[in-house]
Amino acid sequence: MTDLHRLSIREMTEGLKSAQFSSRELTQHYLDRIAKIDDRVKSYVTVTPEQALAQADAADNLLKSGTAGVLTGVPLAHKDIFCTQGIKTTAGSKMLDNFVSPYDATVVAKAKAAGLVTLGKVNMDEFAMGSTSESSFYGATKNPWNLEHVPGGSSGGSAAVVAADLAPLATGTDTGGSIRQPASFCGLTGLKPTYGRVSRFGMIAFASSLDQGGPMARSAEDCAFLMNTIAGHDLKDSTSINKEVDDYVANLNATAVKGLRIGIPKQYFNVQGLDVEVKARVEESLKKLQDMGATLVEIDLNMTEAYVPTYYLIAPAEASSNLSRYDGVRYGYRCENPTDILDLYKRSRSEAFGAEVQRRILIGTYALSAGYYDAYYVKAQKVRRLIQQDFLKAFENVDVIAAPSAPTTAYKIGANLSPTEMYLGDIYTLAVNLAGLPAINAPVGFDTNNLPVGLQLIGNYWSESQLLSIVHQYQQNTDWHTKRAAIAEENA
Amino acid sequence: MTEAQKLAPSVSKLIDGWEVVIGIEIHTQLATQSKIFSGSSTEFGQDPNTQASLVDLAMPGVLPVLNQEVVDLAIRFGLGIDAYIDQASVFARKNYFYPDSPKGYQISQMDNPIVGLGHIDIQLEDGTVKRIGVTRAHLEEDAGKSIHDQFEGMSGIDLNRAGTPLLEIVSEPDMRSVEEAVAYIKSIHTLVRWLGISDGNMAEGSFRADCNVSLRRPGQPFGTRCELKNLNSFRFIEQAINVEIQRQMDILEDGGRIDQETRLFDPNKMETRSMRSKEEANDYRYFPDPDLLPVIIANEQIEAARAALPELPKARRARFIADFAVTEYDAHVLTLSRELADFYEAVVTASGGAAQGKVAANWVMGEFSGALNKASLELQDSPVSAEQLGGMIARIVDNTISGKIAKQVFGFMWEEGKTADDIIAEKGLKQETDTGAIEAIIKEVLAANEKMVEEYKSGKEKAFNGLVGQVMKASRGKANPAQVNELMKKLIG
Numbered sequence: 001m002t003d004l005h006r007l008s009i010r011e012m013t014e015g016l017k018s019a020q021f022s023s024r025e026l027t028q029h030y031l032d033r034i035a036k037i038d039d040r041v042k043s044y045v046t047v048t049p050e051q052a053l054a055q056a057d058a059a060d061n062l063l064k065s066g067t068a069g070v071l072t073g074v075p076l077a078h079k080d081i082f083c084t085q086g087i088k089t090t091a092g093s094k095m096l097d098n099f100v101s102p103y104d105a106t107v108v109a110k111a112k113a114a115g116l117v118t119l120g121k122v123n124m125d126e127f128a129m130g131s132t133s134e135s136s137f138y139g140a141t142k143n144p145w146n147l148e149h150v151p152g153g154s155s156g157g158s159a160a161v162v163a164a165d166l167a168p169l170a171t172g173t174d175t176g177g178s179i180r181q182p183a184s185f186c187g188l189t190g191l192k193p194t195y196g197r198v199s200r201f202g203m204i205a206f207a208s209s210l211d212q213g214g215p216m217a218r219s220a221e222d223c224a225f226l227m228n229t230i231a232g233h234d235l236k237d238s239t240s241i242n243k244e245v246d247d248y249v250a251n252l253n254a255t256a257v258k259g260l261r262i263g264i265p266k267q268y269f270n271v272q273g274l275d276v277e278v279k280a281r282v283e284e285s286l287k288k289l290q291d292m293g294a295t296l297v298e299i300d301l302n303m304t305e306a307y308v309p310t311y312y313l314i315a316p317a318e319a320s321s322n323l324s325r326y327d328g329v330r331y332g333y334r335c336e337n338p339t340d341i342l343d344l345y346k347r348s349r350s351e352a353f354g355a356e357v358q359r360r361i362l363i364g365t366y367a368l369s370a371g372y373y374d375a376y377y378v379k380a381q382k383v384r385r386l387i388q389q390d391f392l393k394a395f396e397n398v399d400v401i402a403a404p405s406a407p408t409t410a411y412k413i414g415a416n417l418s419p420t421e422m423y424l425g426d427i428y429t430l431a432v433n434l435a436g437l438p439a440i441n442a443p444v445g446f447d448t449n450n451l452p453v454g455l456q457l458i459g460n461y462w463s464e465s466q467l468l469s470i471v472h473q474y475q476q477n478t479d480w481h482t483k484r485a486a487i488a489e490e491n492a
Numbered sequence: 493m494t495e496a497q498k499l500a501p502s503v504s505k506l507i508d509g510w511e512v513v514i515g516i517e518i519h520t521q522l523a524t525q526s527k528i529f530s531g532s533s534t535e536f537g538q539d540p541n542t543q544a545s546l547v548d549l550a551m552p553g554v555l556p557v558l559n560q561e562v563v564d565l566a567i568r569f570g571l572g573i574d575a576y577i578d579q580a581s582v583f584a585r586k587n588y589f590y591p592d593s594p595k596g597y598q599i600s601q602m603d604n605p606i607v608g609l610g611h612i613d614i615q616l617e618d619g620t621v622k623r624i625g626v627t628r629a630h631l632e633e634d635a636g637k638s639i640h641d642q643f644e645g646m647s648g649i650d651l652n653r654a655g656t657p658l659l660e661i662v663s664e665p666d667m668r669s670v671e672e673a674v675a676y677i678k679s680i681h682t683l684v685r686w687l688g689i690s691d692g693n694m695a696e697g698s699f700r701a702d703c704n705v706s707l708r709r710p711g712q713p714f715g716t717r718c719e720l721k722n723l724n725s726f727r728f729i730e731q732a733i734n735v736e737i738q739r740q741m742d743i744l745e746d747g748g749r750i751d752q753e754t755r756l757f758d759p760n761k762m763e764t765r766s767m768r769s770k771e772e773a774n775d776y777r778y779f780p781d782p783d784l785l786p787v788i789i790a791n792e793q794i795e796a797a798r799a800a801l802p803e804l805p806k807a808r809r810a811r812f813i814a815d816f817a818v819t820e821y822d823a824h825v826l827t828l829s830r831e832l833a834d835f836y837e838a839v840v841t842a843s844g845g846a847a848q849g850k851v852a853a854n855w856v857m858g859e860f861s862g863a864l865n866k867a868s869l870e871l872q873d874s875p876v877s878a879e880q881l882g883g884m885i886a887r888i889v890d891n892t893i894s895g896k897i898a899k900q901v902f903g904f905m906w907e908e909g910k911t912a913d914d915i916i917a918e919k920g921l922k923q924e925t926d927t928g929a930i931e932a933i934i935k936e937v938l939a940a941n942e943k944m945v946e947e948y949k950s951g952k953e954k955a956f957n958g959l960v961g962q963v964m965k966a967s968r969g970k971a972n973p974a975q976v977n978e979l980m981k982k983l984i985g
Contacts, residue, residue, distance in 0.1 A: 082553075083551075083552060083553045089552065089553075091552070096552065099552065101551070101552070101553075102546065102551065103546055103551070105553060200553075200555060201553065201554070201555050202553040202554070203553055204552045204553045205552075205553065205783075207782075208782035208783050209782035235557065236555060236557060237555050237557075238555065238556070238557055238558065238783060238784050238785055239555075239782075239783065239784075239785065317779065318782055320587075320777075321585050321587050321596070321597055321777070321779070323596075324587060324589065324595060324596020324597055325550040325552070325594065325595045325596050326552075327589060327591075327596060329591050329594075329649070330549055330550070330594060330649075331551070331552075341591060341647075345589055365777065368587070368777035368778075368779055369775055369777060370775045370777075373777070373778075373779070377779060
């Protein structure tokens with residue numbers, strides 16, 4: 001079959017179960033596509049054909065014996081921030097270019113246990129710091145919709161592989177929008193779960209109190225399948241929450257759109273820099289939801305101006321400490337001929353960390369320094385609490401909050417935004433991480449350059465089922481999520 | 493004396509007009525099987541890096557998980573010093589680069605330590621009791637070890653110790669002499685072992701002290717302090733503080749200024765030398781560790797720990813004095829360890845009860861401890877059990893043997909491990925209490941020593957003691973000395 005990559009995850013699992021095709025055929029199909037197409041997209045850092053085919057064969061045995069799980073035999077790609085035993089795990093950094101992980105992240109272990117087949121590891125901004133995937137040591141990944149544009153970031157590789165049909169599913173991580181923004185730029189569905197819903201064990205830390213893994217796929221239904229696999233409490237992650245996991249697939253129609261109160265934050269739609277076409281597509285999608293029975297309620301989110309400064313104190317502060325372990329002593333990059341331990345530290349870190357990572361380490365170190373800690377870090381934590389309260393107050397009157405995922409469509413590669421311009425692009429996504437809330441991106445159309453636009457729905461804590469359900473029903477009534485980039489239409 | 497009088501601030505002993513001020517930080521390793529944030533074993537002395545897990549190696553992506561046992565041990569310590577227990581204490585990261593600190597930060601506690609203000613009473617050699625404030629005690633992980641002498645031109649790193657749980661106990665600057673400092677450290681050392689929270693093994697680094705020493709003129713504000721790092725024996729602690737006091741005094745007497753710094757003690761040269769000045773000190777950039785939740789402690793957990801708490805040294809000393817009529821000094825010595833106090837109480841019981849408390853104390857602290865020291869044995873390795881020792885004391889009390897014969901019996905017991913009763917029977921050491929038999933001996937002695945009898949009669953008291961000695965000798969020590977005295981006086985007339 002030449003169009004296996006056009007199947008939804010549900011169709012794929014049905015095809016495997018009914019032996020219309022084997023996991024080996026399916027896996028080989030994707031490996032062939034990667035071999036043919038990825039030269040242009042540059043989404044994979046590492047492709048693992050041997051392991052993938054071995055996993056596929058094991059999956060086929062389970063399928064034959066009737067002991068397969070729901071997703072057994074379905075391929076996926078992992079963001080290269082998840083540790084994979086025996087496979088290079090780089091976090092997009094020269095620092096870890098030689099690092100082969102001795103263990104599996106919990107998300108990876110869960111995917112393996114569910115019988116999913118790992119095609120490889122996909123590109124990302126270095127240590128997840130960036131919004132374009134250009135800061136990777138392995139070079140920029142291209143947006144499948146237009147190869148001159150970025151796929152977004154930091155989970156740009158995850159978005160690109162799905163959008164180019166080089167994997168049907170991908171894991172991503174979201175510290176300040178790193179799942180939602182690339183999903184938006186590449187026309188995909190991507191869910192950032194409630195903080196603590198998906199284990200962070202084995203997920204290379206950027207900012208521990210903000211990082212959260214989640215699924216990226218074409219549709220809410222596809223995302224629900226992967227969420228069912230990766231969500232859950234983990235004793236190895238003290239910040240993961242011991243709370244029963246929903247059956248996200250079973251709940252796909254459980255939330256009534258009729259009567260749903262969708263909050264529209266005034267402040268969000270008056271942001272300078274919000275592209276008129278993005279605004280128009282988002283408003284059209286809200287109109288559609290209104291037609292389906294939802295009520296739009298104008299709300300206030302007053303802390304908007306504090307999002308960027310608060311995030312860019314807390315995230316770098318935690319990062320500066322999290323990245324201290326990359327010291328050239330035990331693993332990773334070590335400079336040539338160090339004269340002493342200080343020289344080893346300084347040169348290893350200066351030579352192996354990219355500019356954006358070094359910038360954030362410096363900002364974070366400064367924010368935590370004696371004499372500045374109270375004025376910066378402590379104050380930022382207080383503001384963070386106010387941002388959280390602002391959301392909780394809003395949720396007293398609405399069920400979900402709508403916003404664009406990003407103020408623009410995908411940037412051109414090499415647009416060379418200043419750091420502050422780039423940080424402003426995160427205006428719609430950062431607060432969700434600061435508050436620890438779940439949020440989802442759904443594709444809702446295109447601009448005149450045929451670049452995708454995304455709608456973001458932000459839910460209250462533990463409302464992943466609700467968010468997936470709303471988007472699923474929207475997708476039952478629209479076809480934006482089925483649109484494919486030209487490169488995805490190519491056959492291997 | 494009332495409690496308040498006993499604890500009244502003592503007048504500082506000045507040295508050439510200088511008052512010594514000492515505050516102490518003690519790192520004590522908590523007695524857990526596994527590390528504080530990983531499942532690795534804490535066993536001492538294994539091959540390098542055989543007890544270093546992915547978490548201890550700070551692999552990318554790994555996360556710490558708190559070993560809940562350390563929380564119970566810290567609570568127990570807090571209750572032992574009558575301290576405030578923070579029911580929502582917070583772990584913080586202390587950031588610094590060092591090869592044996594694999595994460596580039598140490599997980600410790602800063603703003604909300606698990607144990608807040610408490611105190612401990614120390615007793616000095618002269619019996620004075622002084623209350624020392626304990627500012628706080630917090631949980632943290634130990635670092636690994638750098639090895640500099642095994643690889644040509646390179647250093648090795650052993651992370652077996654990295655992540656070992658420590659309780660850092662910080663005192664107020666309440667000590668005013670080296671004696672008080674040593675007494676404080678010994679009291680804490682006794683307490684942590686008493687509570688079973690640490691083995692206190694100083695040679696293996698399970699208990700080490702940093703001493704902050706400064707001098708001032710009485711009534712003046714505190715002087716600039718120097719910190720003496722990682723002292724791991726009581727002798728070194730005493731020597732290091734004395735050497736440091738002298739060094740600071742020499743500088744101050746010459747009109748000089750003390751620089752705040754960390755200093756290392758060199759026991760070979762008997763000097764301290766600068767390791768790090770205040771300016772060179774790291775900015776540790778402490779902040780709450782986002783990988784760990786606050787340590788929430790329920791009231792029930794504290795009450796359960798309180799209920800399980802053993803009788804503390806202070807209470808036990810008071811009981812020994814009240815019930816067993818021992819002196820304060822005796823009580824202090826007998827409570828230097830929980831094992832010794834337990835042993836002593838077992839001896840009292842076996843010797844017949846509370847009335848024998850003082851004689852039991854004398855034996856435990858005297859002959860018995862002397863024999864242990866001489867044989868370099870620990871209490872648990874003693875060849876004489878508390879029941880045996882108490883059984884022997886019972887025979888002194890019921891006049892079967894004299895105190896002097898008892899020393900012989902104890903000697904046999906130590907060598908042969910039998911009971912006192914068996915030894916007395918075998919060796920025929922039973923005391924002679926038959927009046928007739930003793931009278932017969934006295935008569936013989938008096939007959940043979942007429943000159944001494946005359947001397948005594950003419951008023952020389954010493955001659956009487958000589959005669960008693962002769963009788964005891966003739967009875968081979970077995971005659972009851974009290975009876976001999978009484979009968980002799982009657983017979984001489």
